[in-house]
Structures are given as C-alpha cells and as structure tokens.
Amino acid sequence: MTIKVEATVNGKSVSADVEARTLLVQYLRDYLGLTGTHVGCDTSQCGACVVHVNGQAVKACTIFAVQCEGASIVTIEGLADGDTLHPMQEAFRDNHGLQCGFCTPGMVMAAVDLVTQNPNPTEKLVRERLEGNFCRCTGYHNIVKSVVAGAKAMAS
Amino acid sequence: MYDFNYHQATSVGEAQTAFNKSEDPVYLAGGMTLIPTMKQRLSNPSDVIDLGGIDDFVGVERIGNGVVVKAMTTHAAVAINPDMRSAIPALAALAGSIGDPHVRNRGTLGGSIANNDPAADYPAAVVGLGGTVRTTSREIPANDFFTGMFETVLEPDELITSVSFPIPDAAHYMKFPNPASRYALVGVMVVRTGAEVRVAVTGAGSSVFRVAEMEAALESNFDAAAIENIVIPEEGLNSDIHASADYRAHLVSVMTSRAVSACS
Numbered sequence: 001m002t003i004k005v006e007a008t009v010n011g012k013s014v015s016a017d018v019e020a021r022t023l024l025v026q027y028l029r030d031y032l033g034l035t036g037t038h039v040g041c042d043t044s045q046c047g048a049c050v051v052h053v054n055g056q057a058v059k060a061c062t063i064f065a066v067q068c069e070g071a072s073i074v075t076i077e078g079l080a081d082g083d084t085l086h087p088m089q090e091a092f093r094d095n096h097g098l099q100c101g102f103c104t105p106g107m108v109m110a111a112v113d114l115v116t117q118n119p120n121p122t123e124k125l126v127r128e129r130l131e132g133n134f135c136r137c138t139g140y141h142n143i144v145k146s147v148v149a150g151a152k153a154m155a156s
Numbered sequence: 157m158y159d160f161n162y163h164q165a166t167s168v169g170e171a172q173t174a175f176n177k178s179e180d181p182v183y184l185a186g187g188m189t190l191i192p193t194m195k196q197r198l199s200n201p202s203d204v205i206d207l208g209g210i211d212d213f214v215g216v217e218r219i220g221n222g223v224v225v226k227a228m229t230t231h232a233a234v235a236i237n238p239d240m241r242s243a244i245p246a247l248a249a250l251a252g253s254i255g256d257p258h259v260r261n262r263g264t265l266g267g268s269i270a271n272n273d274p275a276a277d278y279p280a281a282v283v284g285l286g287g288t289v290r291t292t293s294r295e296i297p298a299n300d301f302f303t304g305m306f307e308t309v310l311e312p313d314e315l316i317t318s319v320s321f322p323i324p325d326a327a328h329y330m331k332f333p334n335p336a337s338r339y340a341l342v343g344v345m346v347v348r349t350g351a352e353v354r355v356a357v358t359g360a361g362s363s364v365f366r367v368a369e370m371e372a373a374l375e376s377n378f379d380a381a382a383i384e385n386i387v388i389p390e391e392g393l394n395s396d397i398h399a400s401a402d403y404r405a406h407l408v409s410v411m412t413s414r415a416v417s418a419c420s
C-alpha cells in the first residue's frame with residue numbers, strides 16, 4: 001500500500017510516496033536524503049535514530065512515516081544555523097563528547113530534548129535521561145560533560 | 157517487515173469498523189511493542205489501524221477520589237502530570253521508569269495493558285491500585301482483566317478507552333529492571349488503602365499476580381518485618397538467561413519489602 005506522506009522537516013515542506021511499512025528513519029534517509037539520522041540497532045534500543053517529532057524525541061526506527069503525516073520534524077541537520085553549530089553540537093566538540101561519532105546525532109537530539117524539558121540538568125539526571133542512547137566508544141563520561149556544558153550554553 | 161494496509165482512524169467507531177472489515181487487523185497505539193514485533197516478522201497483520209488520530213483519547217483527569225487516564229496517554233505525559241504526581245505519585249514514578257525517554261514519548265497506557273507483556277510495568281499498577289479498565293463496551297475490574305501471558309479479556313475489536321485508579325493512602329512501586337531493556341525482571345506495586353493492602357507482582361510470572369499471604373501479613377502489620385519469613389515458591393515463575401525462577405522468587409520478597417519501607 002502506497003501513501004503520500006507530507007510533513008515539515010527542518011522547516012521545509014516535504015512530500016514522498018511511501019509504502020505503509022516505511023519507517024520514519026527510512027523516509028528521512030532514503031526518500032529525503034537526510035542521512036545524518038543513523039540506524040544503529042534497528043530494534044528501538046540504541047537511540048542513534050532519535051529525531052524530534054512535534055517537539056518530542058522519538059526513535060525514528062520505531063514509528064511509521066505514515067504516523068508523521070502533517071508533523072513537524074527536526075533532525076540533526078536542522079540544528080545548526082548555517083555554519084554556526086547549535087550550542088549542544090559545539091559542547092560535544094569542545095568536550096570531546098564523541099569518538100567514532102556514530103551515536104552522536106541521536107545523542108545530540110536526545111540532549112537537546114532533555115535540556116528543553118530540564119533547563120539546568122544535574123549530572124545524575126543527564127545519565128538517567130540518556131538511558132535510551134548507547135555509545136560504545138566514550139564510556140559516556142565526556143558525553144555527560146558535553147550535555148551539562150551544552151545546557152549552560154543553551155541557557156545563555 | 158511485510159507491508160500492510162494502513163488506516164488512520166479519527167473516531168472509535170471508525171477504528172472498529174475498519175477492524176471488522178479487515179482480514180487480520182491490529183490496532184496501533186504507541187507501537188513500542190507492535191512495530192518491533194512486525195519488524196521481526198513475528199507479527200504479520202493485513203491491516204494496521206492507527207489510533208493516534210482519535211480525538212479525546214489523551215489526558216489525565218482527577219475525578220472524585222480517583223485519577224482517570226485516557227488510553228492513548230503516553231508514559232511521559234503520565235509521569236509529569238501534576239494531578240497524577242500529587243494524587244498517586246507512585247504511579248507517576250512508575251510511568252517515568254518505563255523503557256527510556258524516547259519510548260515514554262510514544263508508549264501508551266492502553267497499548268501496554270492490552271498487550272500484557274509479562275514484564276511490563278503498568279499491569280502491576282492496574283492490579284495493585286485496583287483500577288477499573290473502561291472499554292468501548294464495558295467496565296472491567298483490574299483483577300479480571302489480565303488472563304495470562306500476552307492475554308486479556310478484551311474481545312478482538314474491543315478498545316480500551318481509559319483506566320481509572322482510586323487514590324490510595326500510600327503506594328510504592330519498586331522494580332529490579334533488566335539493565336539492558338529496562339523491563340522489569342521483577343516489579344512490585346505495594347498499595348495500602350485503609351485496612352486493605354495489595355501486593356501486585358510483574359515480571360516474575362506469566363502475567364501479573366497478587367501475593368495473598370503477604371497482603372494478609374501486611375494488613376496485620378504494615379512493616380517490612382511482617383513479610384521477612386514468607387517464602388515465595390519458585391514453581392511457575394519465569395526462568396530465562398536473565399534470571400532463574402528461584403532468583404525471581406527471591407526478588408519478589410526483596411522488592412516487596414523495599415516497597416513497603418518506602419511507603420511508610
């Protein structure tokens with residue numbers, strides 16, 4: 001079954017005819033060419049595919065594109081302002097919050113959502129709220145540092 | 157994943173009509189179990205009926221001496237709801253402990269209890285608090301709702317519309333989460349209302365169950381010491397690579413005593 005899915009992605013109107021079974025992450029990567037959103041585990045666990053749908057962080061591998069008809073979606077490509085990185089992206093760079101970088105798009109999207117809901121998060125809260133995002137390189141220490149620093153930068 | 161016909165329902169009637177016209181349909185709530193199951197080809201519905209567009213299916217409301225949660229309310233919304241946090245903080249905390257933040261932004265109360273995963277958190281709350289499940293055709297007391305592993309009394313086309321939870325005097329949910337999935341290896345909801353105490357256990361058996369011996373002991377003396385000599389038999393409990401049946405039996409006692417201590 002093919003269905004037209006129209007949405008707003010990173011502020012632009014988009015449209016594609018997709019099969020009903022198309023996942024949001026496939027819609028973004030394969031139809032729109034937005035490959036910043038990664039497919040890690042494809043089993044709802046690792047969080048590499050986290051994007052914002054109508055202001056909420058979701059795992060794009062566990063939602064159908066058809067469920068996002070009319071939605072406003074933000075991906076990692078939508079955070080930076082031209083060549084100026086989003087404060088959270090800058091904080092990940094400054095604090096060495098990534099090594100291989102595979103998990104980073106999901107980490108940053110999860111972190112921005114976390115800070116939007118909790119503008120001044122403690123380290124403990126950051127660790128709890130990153131339960132849905134796996135990193136196999138850093139041991140999380142610098143990711144947590146990045147998120148705390150990014151929260152401060154977003155507030156200023 | 158196999159392809160399917162997709163229906164976006166805008167009303168309960170539309171959802172049920174689409175369901176009854178389809179060969180092998182399934183309702184889609186938050187999709188946090190259904191979509192992974194379909195991806196693994198463990199589920200192959202001909203038609204998926206999305207409940208996400210139905211008006212008046214989301215919300216938390218304090219009504220009299222209870223709190224009503226509509227079926228498509230997400231775990232994240234329950235966890236931060238001010239009425240829920242003041243009336244039944246244990247239930248708000250339980251909702252905030254399900255899965256991870258992204259799962260909580262999609263997963264719903266109705267979807268969770270209709271699926272009745274043996275390791276899901278919400279069944280312990282519904283049974284522990286003595287909730288009432290409202291559906292498109294009736295009201296079902298918690299004790300009658302869950303019938304076995306992934307099974308409930310729901311008819312195929314019947315939809316949960318809301319669950320009402322009476323406000324208890326004290327309640328606490330304590331779980332030992334699987335460190336990878338965050339599902340409950342064992343989770344125990346302890347609830348005290350007047351002289352009545354309920355102990356509802358998830359994760360340990362094929363479906364949520366109450367522990368009558370512990371409830372009776374706690375009704376005489378609401379203190380963790382009252383249950384320290386009660387042994388939970390391991391027969392019939394779940395055993396897998398994560399935990400053996402006797403370990404789960406032990407965890408039921410430990411989680412119950414911690415929940416009781418946290419209540420008082």
